Amino acid sequence: MVKSLAYMGVTSPALAEWESFGPEVLGLEARLSENKDVLQLRMDDRHHRLAIHRGERNALLYLGWDAGDEDSLGTCFEVLQRSGVTSRWGTEEECWERQVLSMVVAEDPSGIRHELVSGQKVEPKSFRPGRAISEFVTGEQGMGHVVLAVPDLKAAHGFYTDGFGFKKSDEISTFIDLVFYHCNPRHHSVALTQIPGVRGLHHLMLEVADIDDVGLAYDLCMERSIPISMTLGRHVNDQMVSFYVRSPSGFDIEYGWGAIPVGANWSVSQYDRASIWGHKMIAKTPPGAFEAVAP
């Protein structure tokens, strides 16, 4: 089944802002596609992890999931077909654009596009961070996690658990309800919250290997007056120390360190708060690259 979050694509009018925000603040490596319509942001030796497609509005375009080898991808396709999920094999052109060997395209119940892939291109020893950082925590844990708004949590739960093989990590109930899911040792690769009539991306989390990388990013945001959405804090469930900054595309980036891994004897918990300390909301508007969904 799904092994990790391989890549993510959004559409945005803010390519120029990302060209400085990505490398200079987050430490990502940026390169423009040949036609200059896609800014590809790198976190490691994978070809790219975050793709910003030039477009008129901010929206989540697709999530790419590493499915392992081609036999595993074939099994994923069969499972999706049996679960009644609309899915098909990706074309040669789609595979070339994402720099993968093969792809299955599936749509979740809210209409978000998912790409299950095998053979993402790797360029050994090529990653050059945009600023001095230790490293991003990727490998078997993938590029990070996403928190998504979905119009129907029950339908989404079935898709991620039955269709993709995710396991529930835990739940947090505050002024919103969040359900967290893992597919590898990362505490969650996806978390879901229900917002009636809405789908899209709330935030993307990127994890760094040293808490000083987080502190330096925080300083850079302060120096450049880049809007912090939530102050430094530690989450109750994955115990990540992080802060949230508003990206040029409306969704937040959670920039964090120190999350605990999910082990073999993991037991599901519930919490009534999101953080042990910190994470005070200071943004005037909620984050998100959201779209309305037809009822």
Ligand SMILES: [Fe+2]
């Ligand atoms: Fe998060």
